[in-house]
Each structure stands twice: as C-alpha cells, then as structure tokens.
Amino acid sequence: VGRDKGRGGREQLQGREGGMVYVGNLESFVEAGQQLFISSPGKTRYLVKYRHVDSKLVLKVTDDKVCLKYKTDEQSDLKRIDRLNAFFLRLMCAHTVNSETAAAIAALIEEEDQMQVVPTASSQHSGKKGKRK
Amino acid sequence: EEMGRLSNDAFLAGLDKHFANVRSAGSLFITFKRYVATPGKFGVPKSDQSEPMCLVRAKLGSKAISTLVMEKDVTRFQGSLGTMMKGNMDSLKQVEKKKKERKAKTAAV
Numbered sequence: 001v002g003r004d005k006g007r008g009g010r011e012q013l014q015g016r017e018g019g020m021v022y023v024g025n026l027e028s029f030v031e032a033g034q035q036l037f038i039s040s041p042g043k044t045r046y047l048v049k050y051r052h053v054d055s056k057l058v059l060k061v062t063d064d065k066v067c068l069k070y071k072t073d074e075q076s077d078l079k080r081i082d083r084l085n086a087f088f089l090r091l092m093c094a095h096t097v098n099s100e101t102a103a104a105i106a107a108l109i110e111e112e113d114q115m116q117v118v119p120t121a122s123s124q125h126s127g128k129k130g131k132r133k
Numbered sequence: 134e135e136m137g138r139l140s141n142d143a144f145l146a147g148l149d150k151h152f153a154n155v156r157s158a159g160s161l162f163i164t165f166k167r168y169v170a171t172p173g174k175f176g177v178p179k180s181d182q183s184e185p186m187c188l189v190r191a192k193l194g195s196k197a198i199s200t201l202v203m204e205k206d207v208t209r210f211q212g213s214l215g216t217m218m219k220g221n222m223d224s225l226k227q228v229e230k231k232k233k234e235r236k237a238k239t240a241a242v
Contacts, residue, residue, distance in 0.1 A: 045166040048218075052155045055224040075225045082215045085165070089211045092167040092187035093204040 022069045026077055029070040030084050033061035034102060036068065037088065041097035046088045048081075057081075083109050137199065144189065144200035145213050151193040152221035164190040168201060189214075 023029040037044040040063040049058040059070045059081065090105045091097055139147060148163070155161040168188040187207070190199040202210045 041167050042169070045164055047165075048163040050155065050161045050163075050222055051159070052161075052222075052224045053158060055226060057222065057225060073226050075222075075227050078219050078222060078225065082219060085214060085218070086211045088165050089187050089189075089202060089207050089214075090204075092165060093185055093202060093207050095185065095204075097167070 021067060022071060026070060026072070026080055029059065029061075029068060030080065032068050033059075033084070034087065034106075036061055036063060036066055037091065038097060038099060038102050039063075040065075041092075046084075048085075059084075083113060086112075137197070139198055139200050141200050141202060141206055141210050144191070144198055145210075145217065147198040148191045148214075149217060149221075151191055151196070151198075152217065155193055156224075159194055162190070162192045164188075164192075166190075 023032065033046065043063040044061060047060040055073045057072050061068045086109050087105060091102055094101050151161050166188045168186045170183055184204065187202040188199060189202060190197065
C-alpha cells in the first residue's frame with residue numbers, strides 16, 4: 001500500500017491518507033460517510049452545499065483527518081440524500097453512537113421508506129424482500 | 134433580531150428564505166454535527182439538557198443561522214427539511230431513464 005504520488009497528488013487512496021477525495025458512486029459515499037461518523041462521532045460533520053445557478057450539489061463528510069466528498073447534478077440522487085440526512089440527523093441525536101445503533105437507525109429509515117412506496121395490487125407486506133442478511 | 138441560534142421552526146423559515154435567495158446567486162451550505170453539551174467553565178452545567186443533539190447550520194453568503202434538534206423532534210424536523218430540500222433543489226437535472234440506460238450501455242462498451 002504505497003503513496004502513489006506519481007498519479008498526481010489528488011488521486012490518493014480513499015480517505016485514509018488524508019486529502020480531499022471525490023467518491024464517484026453515491027452508495028459508496030454513503031457507506032463510507034456513515035462508517036466515518038461511527039468511528040469519530042464527536043468530530044465528524046456532514047455538509048451539503050447547493051448552488052442553484054450551477055445546478056450543483058456537493059456532499060462532504062469529514063472528521064478533519066479523512067475527507068469524503070460527492071458531487072452531483074441529478075435530481076434522482078435527492079431521494080438517497082434525503083435518507084442520508086435522516087440517518088445523520090437521527091444518529092447525531094442518539095444517546096450512543098456505535099454500529100448497533102447505526103444499524104437500527106438505518107433499518108428504521110429503510111422501513112419508513114418502504115411504507116411510502118405506493119402498494120401495488122399484488123404487493124405483499126415486504127414479503128418479497130424478506131430479511132436480507 | 135440577530136441571525137444565529139434559532140428554534141427549529143424559525144430555522145426552517147430562515148432556510149426557506151435562503152433557498153429563495155440562492156436561486157439568483159451563491160452557495161447554500163447546510164451542515165450537520167453532533168452536539169453534546171459540556172459543562173461550563175467552572176464545572177457548572179450550561180443547561181438542563183445533557184442529551185446529545187444535532188446542530189444544524191445554514192449559511193448563505195454572510196447570513197448564518199443555526200438550530201439544535203433534539204431526539205424527540207427529529208422526525209418532524211427531518212420531514213420538513215426533506216420536503217424543503219426536494220422542493221427547492223429543482224435546478225438539478227432530471228435524467229430520463231432511457232437516457233440513463235443508453236449512458237450506461239455506452240459506458241460499458
């Protein structure tokens with residue numbers, strides 16, 4: 001695991017070596033961001049930057065050592081981002097922050113999300129999805 | 134009244150104004166952080182609330198507002214915030230599903 005400086009300073013390994021990193025995939029950003037918060041709940045902050053004129057939305061999660069960013073210009077990302085907001089809001093108020101409480105909150109948000117989906121004629125109560133491990 | 138620490142509702146009202154103003158220019162920053170009240174300088178607790186809260190800040194240019202959200206208010210706050218964000222962030226592009234699949238196919242080639 002070397003510091004591949006030859007590739008130009010910015011393109012470092014995701015997070016651990018410090019420096020700003022844009023994550024290409026929203027889901028990966030969400031995963032990493034949530035993990036970062038769980039590992040340093042006291043220092044991590046989550047930021048949303050919106051520029052209407054440029055149609056740009058940038059997300060950042062950092063504990064001032066590791067910095068993760070994601071940028072988008074697509075409406076379709078808003079739904080996932082809304083859930084991420086819910087996750088952070090809830091976990092930040094929670095009495096204790098660890099993987100268990102985080103998982104519980106993630107499950108709660110998932111559940112609420114499912115409930116908002118308009119049931120089709122043949123839908124069973126989350127029968128198809130089941131409990132994925 | 135000075136801009137700054139507001140109630141949840143006042144904050145949401147202020148954020149709505151920020152969203153209206155950002156349409157013409159600028160960057161709107163919304164920050165979330167865990168806030169745990171620490172005892173004051175001489176060990177005297179600052180307030181009755183020792184529970185963790187979520188500090189939410191919103192800044193547009195030099196205008197900064199903030200609020201503290203408690204666990205009991207989080208569902209309501211998050212709901213309002215979500216509606217506001219989805220409603221106001223409308224300059225983001227709608228990518229049609231067809232275009233997306235075509236994009237994915239060309240990317241995969």
